[in-house]
Amino acid sequence: MAKQIMTNAFYMATPAQSWAGLWAHPNANGQHYNDLEFWTDLAKTAERGLIDGIFLADGLGANDVYEGRPDAVMRSGTMFPINDPMLLIPAMAAVTRHLCFGVTANTIYEPPYLLARRFSTLDHLTKGRVSWNIVTGILESVAAAMGREPVPHDRRYDMADEYMDLVYKLWEGSWEDDAVLRDKQARIFTDPAKVHRIHHAGETYACDAIHPCEPSLQRTPFLYSAGASGKGIAFAGKHAEAAFLSSSDMAFARHVTDGYRKAAVAAGRAPDSVKVFNAATVIVAPTEAEARDLERQYEEYSDTPGNLAMVSSWIGIDLSKYDPDESIEHVEGNAIQSILDAMTKFNKGEKVRVRDLGRFAGIPGREAFIVGSTASVCDTIVKWVDETGIDGFNLVRTVDPQNLTAFVDLVVPELQDRGYYKTEYAPGTMREKFSGAGARLAPDHYGARFKVNASTAAPAA
């Protein structure tokens, strides 16, 4: 059987996200992002199409590098305003049975004891269909919002490693599997002898408590991480059960995918224990001509300053300071060189101008950009998976719900016909569905050593 391609619908609780301005397209519903129905309808469409998950990215502040202020993203409704994504999940879970949910939460700002309770609660309410996208990022603007000093990059990962130790202890080590009896005859809910207090006193965090939630199906939620730095990749190799990247370049995607798998091996895990998703903007229609027409429409509604503002925050450089016709070779900054290389490669050696970074389909190299008829889109999707070793795609939001509906109605059935897409959901929790293994952390996962009653001979990190 061919490899089964996995898909996440990639969303944020905001009017428009990866492509600035598209909420304004006549068929776009992004302006209703405050309504529960927007999210429950999305979930129902996704489950109808056997989409694996809704992946909820997040940002705790507006992108304000461009022009030194957030005006461009606010005008274009791009990632701002933005609501708390976690609160969308219970309503989406209530109208679905198999669809899984990923949600981003930041280790720097969320107190670990409270975060552990939130994820246990979600894991209970969803019957094990939840995952945590671990981020450690600290925008200066968010640090200011939180009244905190920014934490240097490497230190953040050290803190996140300790944070993970603490939440693993709470999730895996506090309650024995048979601690909860629910015995109405004996009138005993919990056997206290099988519940253990966690003692953590580390460099950054301290906790002396029983985890307040009984064990959920997954206990530790399924874990995403997507660090790109050396520290970030090592962190993903140790903790992540899924990772994601964003690239238009198959060779680069293969390189990153291999990097995650090597990092997993370095952490004592099987190489395929990290599922890898690449971001893809997919515009599909029954015919090539119709797809190209949609692309032209989307380009027409795409907002150039908004896109430039997003790229400015991404690379940490205020692109408003450059002549739009200037080559990006002249843009200076620490982060720019590898991005520049990728963009130039994407442009097949043609000069990339600053204005190109704000063009629809023209944030060169940012993600797979796949436009065409059902058949040609499926050809490209299959080629991506076959040639890069990725497991699937984070489907980038464009004009919704039109965009996801087209994927569900056109691409999924064609991929099923070709043997590349499941015809029904696998049973069980998110971890079982995504990894094919059990509901709990795999024995070779670092977090498994914190299981109560686990052998002290648990594998080393």
Next chain:
Amino acid sequence: MAKQIMTNAFYMATPAQSWAGLWAHPNANGQHYNDLEFWTDLAKTAERGLIDGIFLADGLGANDVYEGRPDAVMRSGTMFPINDPMLLIPAMAAVTRHLCFGVTANTIYEPPYLLARRFSTLDHLTKGRVSWNIVTGILESVAAAMGREPVPHDRRYDMADEYMDLVYKLWEGSWEDDAVLRDKQARIFTDPAKVHRIHHAGETYACDAIHPCEPSLQRTPFLYSAGASGKGIAFAGKHAEAAFLSSSDMAFARHVTDGYRKAAVAAGRAPDSVKVFNAATVIVAPTEAEARDLERQYEEYSDTPGNLAMVSSWIGIDLSKYDPDESIEHVEGNAIQSILDAMTKFNKGEKVRVRDLGRFAGIPGREAFIVGSTASVCDTIVKWVDETGIDGFNLVRTVDPQNLTAFVDLVVPELQDRGYYKTEYAPGTMREKFSGAGARLAPDHYGARFKVNASTAAPAA
């Protein structure tokens, strides 16, 4: 028209709460508290019965004063394990239109910038049907869980006052009313000129940010507070739009209710700007005999050590150290005297023994305990409201859903017949439904001074 009595169903995300052990009753569903359906069914029953709100209390740790460990509450499923209550609201909101939601969150532990976003998100998703029960409490066990030093009582209220200033600034002061255009023709989502950065640099908190959420219907969620100390009552007078208490004694309830209203006046507000709810355990059946039979059943399933453990945490004294037959006059401690007085009064001068504090119906004085036929229960409820000036009741959970269903099917129609209960929900947001005034903070509320564009002549605190 008679005063319209208001009601909240008083819940926690746990198997049993105010009465230990009752989850084990054959008709109780409390053991399903991890399931979304438990909560959506509850919400539907409540809305069917024109209950005003689901009030979600919370506790961040197990009660462990009794015996110096949480065994008694764990065995009896009482307030432990406990999930995050906030995550229940989106699913309940999705299946209701008018039911309102109160949820407890602690100013000591929840970072204000993140809490403000969570409540704005909930206010959007519920279309203005959410309220925050502000608590500042700090159990030693929770401080240890959070890796924090306990904060002294009065200092906590000073911190909470500053916390409120900050969240009012975010909710009321960051976005002008017409900042969000949602103009698809002009392709402008937000007019950045009408969005303002908040600058707060106080003794405890700092924040330099735009509030990440656009204005919701209520902006500041409807506010509950229930402090009983001098500082706590003054805090409620300044901030609370609803308060609650727990007493079996009408004279005491009138005293507390008057105290909240005087505190509101002292803060420059109208006396009726604080709605007051008293806790009530109501056991009702068509006949007196049936109600007494239910009471006997509940008593039979009520767990004495669990109840004693809750009272021990409440009064801060380990009751396991006393002979069960000893008079509570011999129990020593700072908190005990007023409680002792109330309990003795409740017992009509009879000696109250330690074991009585663990008896069903026999945590003397804790709340209104109303058992009987529909007619007699309604008589008592009306008497409570007429004689104490309270606005309504927090209906204490016993054996659910049986208990709430009986209230909805028996008490509500009878109170409607007597003219004491609404026959349909009022339109609008929680604040409009509960206060009868507008969706936004009243002009005489302290938080109103933080409204952007508000007159600088806003009333003084």
